[in-house]
Amino acid sequence: MEQFLQVGVISSTHGLRGEVKVFPTTDDAARFQTLKNVVLDTGREKLDLEIQSVRFFKQFVIVKFKGIDNINDIEKYKGKSLFVTRENAVELEEDEYYIGDLIGMEVYTDDSEERFGVLKDVMETGANEVYIITSENHGEVLLPAIHECILDIDVEAKKMKVHLMEGLL
Known part of the structure; x- marks a missing residue:
């Protein structure tokens, strides 16, 4: 952290x-x-x-x-x-994270134990944030920061578990 x-x-x-x-x-x-x-x-x-x-x-x-x-x-x-x-720092609400803690996290998908990529940046949009993930197999992947896609974030372990919705790759 x-x-x-x-x-x-x-x-x-x-x-x-x-x-x-x-x-x-x-x-x-x-x-x-x-x-x-x-x-x-x-x-x-x-x-x-x-x-x-x-x-x-x-x-x-x-x-x-x-x-x-x-x-x-x-x-x-x-x-x-x-x-x-x-x-x-400002107290965070539930399911809120400091962007500095997210950058560099290793990203895994829910259907595989293999590492999918690394979170390189967070883009702030009007509706929700978008996580920019660099993947060796898929290049740059944009993933909306919504509950349907972001399943688990472990700040201490620097790991994130995601669900890739159909059409994202």
């Missing part, structure tokens, strides 16, 4: 006083209002940052970090990701 979960990406600076525009990668951008701390992945190290203020502008979250009061101190982090620790 992933220790850190991504909540956003710094897209640009905002003003001269150290604020940044963050593109949220979480389902609910409003959760930034209750966040106290985030982890900034600089590429070399992870920095713990305390959130001082949050406001919203179009699809972005404008964030001000405590102790960063100048554009020059934050500008170098454009394009870098913001994470929360698993303890600070």
Whole structure:
């Protein structure tokens, strides 16, 4: 399981006083209002940052970090990701999973003990998510994340059991 979960990406600076525009990668951008701390992945190290203020502008979250009061101190982090620790992550409902925990899962079908493929990505659509599975025998397979197709997910073992509906291959 992933220790850190991504909540956003710094897209640009905002003003001269150290604020940044963050593109949220979480389902609910409003959760930034209750966040106290985030982890900034600089590429070399992870920095713990305390959130001082949050406001919203179009699809972005404008964030001000405590102790960063100048554009020059934050500008170098454009394009870098913001994470929360698993303890600070949003509680999941039943049959909900963090995408970071799903990526890389080995996928098996209900009619065979052989590995079908590996979950490479999750595409979010309006109706439901779609799991993108890379299979050695079938190439890229798109599987809707519905109860009829996704039979079991074991996050600890990184395994998923699926039912391939007629017409998917």
